[in-house]
Amino acid sequence: MTRRLLLSYLSITLLVLLGLEVPLGHFYASGEVSRFVGDQRHAAEILAGNLEYSLERGAHDETHDLVADFVRTTGSRTVVADSAGKVLIDSAQSVAAGTDLSADDDVATVLRTRTVSTTRGQQPGSGDTFTVTAPGSTSTDIHCVVRVLYPLDALESRIHGTWMTLALIGLGVLLVVTIVALALAHWVTRPLRALERATAALADGRLTGLPAVAGGPPELRRLAVTFSITAHRLQHLLQAHRSFASEASHQLKTPLTALRLRLENFEPYLDTQAHGSLDEAVEEVERLGRMVHGLLALARLENSASTPERADLDAVVADRALTWSAFAAEHRVEILVTGPDVGEVWAIPDALEQIIDNLLSNALRVSPPGTTITLAKAPAHVHRPPMAELHVIDEGPGMTEPERERAFDRFWRAADSYHEGTGLGLPIVQQLTRAGAGEVLLRQAPGGGLDAVVRLQPAGRDTNGAPLDQTSQRAWVSAF
Incomplete structure (x- = not known):
């Protein structure tokens, strides 16, 4: 819950920051672009007016000085053409004097309309530029055309710097909110953590005192x-x-x-x-x-908390089958052990003997003379998660599905039961199996009768062949 509270606080903060910083950044960028365009256009118009005055007086040296000073001040590239569109001066000296520019769109527009033309484009070898083309004219004649190409590196650097500043401010705010939200989430969830510990203690039967709930919301x-x-x-x-x-x-x-x-x-x-x-x-x-x-x-069983230990299922099954065979023979019932060796499984001490004894006792009570009780073993690799199985199969009357669902209730006996059972054998089997992290269930046997299936965790080896202790075994089983 602490993580979810923290994520909710951060999500709200992030939405607020985006709602504030993104419009602010766009507003700043638009303002910088508009200011840049206006300033550079005004500067180009002033330069065009000064050049028109110099050319009208025939002061060509003064014209070159004006262009050089302007280029040095603004860091731009300036091209001056006469009234016919032929180049007079190029500050970058990349266009030869006398080159006709009258076919260029910006120059043609200025010569035709006597208005300022502005464009933005990618110039070869000069990066992204902003171009202002202005006429140097009097009320009747155009004496020159000035094209100024301003580099946009400085403008874009300022805009990117502003976005970076806003991003750093946002990260700082998120960091502060994270610290505050984490402290707040811990404070809010402190009673819940106390409840969690108390619940775990109650489940283990070791709740001894009231949990500390001094902090958190009332x-x-x-x-x-x-x-x-x-x-x-x-x-x-x-x-x-x-x-x-x-x-x-x-x-x-x-x-x-x-x-x-x-x-x-x-x-x-x-x-x-x-x-x-x-x-x-x-x-x-x-x-x-x-x-x-x-x-x-x-x-x-309910009052004890025994730790599961390794037990050899094959040896226990063979021993109990041998012990019960003589008693079963008196009722003319055979006990048969089938299936491959299973190996060791996890079970609380002496649990396997009690489980098999109870299941064999129940099976023997309902088995008619001349029938067989089968103890069938199945290895762990046939299941996911891997669980070793022991089947105790009789050839008696079996149980209906509703009866199998109620068979593990204490003191429950079938309505047509004629034997002297107490109704506690199967609950004991279930309790013993669960104490070893296993399970038990009842099925209808294929040939009639009842199939009692006991599933136990194998105390086997990992995929590299190394033996597993109990902790490793549980972790390995849970991985499936």
Whole structure:
């Protein structure tokens, strides 16, 4: 925001400077040109009158002296022709005496109308010039024609110098405005920067005090104070929620265990017909215990800030597949591992084991006897950004699209669910995956069933083959 405020101030200042300096520069240039034209035309007319007087008296030496003095004073080139247009004097001695100039437009115009002619043109070898052609005449006769060629270098130099001065003034004003605007923008955005820091601290769960909002506009200071109070209340509510979930789970765990033991102790004293109801009650207590265990796991995940570490996905997948194979065999379900080696990925400690265990547990609950649960690995180079994938594919009834969208909600279970799940397995998987900067999603398996896809950042190597640490890995991933 500081940059945008600075750009807005500079844009307004630049528009004002352009609106003032450009018309001023054009006005000055036009005035200088008009003054130059008038002065040089008047000087040429005076010279023509003096030369006419000298020629009328036959004072040729005086004529040469007048031309020499005029050329020395004005720095111009002067050509004098007689009443027939033939050259008498050329101060530059580039036109021979007697040369007929009567066919030239300016000379012909002066001889015909006895008025002054002015033109501006490019003369070979002399640069840009301004030409004044004036008659030396009395009321009846023309005795001579004077052509004066004034160089425009000095005039253009003055005009360019004025434009340069205006440009330097504009740059100076912009520099001063930049300094003032930068200080003003910092002052205005000071409460916003305090809010940004407070927001980042709130997101990390480490907001400990009100941000300093001593500077800035009063409206933004009031906004910062209001936000800070709201953030503290929100943080307090979040902490209370986490504490309640953790404490409630701890407090419920012990009595639930005692309740299950008491129910099991009732079995010898109950009628045989009541054993079915007792088993169902014990199963519900066990499910409630698993739910409490899940709540404890979620509370620990929310309250902890573990740093992702390197983990060998291939080794973890092989280990968990071997561990679950015996249990799956009891249900006549096979666990199959496919795909090339993926290598190391980023994950918080022990997260991969919990992710795979939860997904295999869910898949095994819905897999009919005689089916296969597939753990399929996909390397990182097939994705942009590069993410290693692990697919847990079952051959069960699968889920509809609305069910897949709600599957990560806590305590949610499908309406036709017949198994004893708690509705916390997939939320735990999602929380563990996100903690390692990964993601998890559910798809319909090609042959029916459900495909749970876990995407993890690879702890691989850069394009030169050098190993990447966690910071470099995240920067490399973000580059895609």
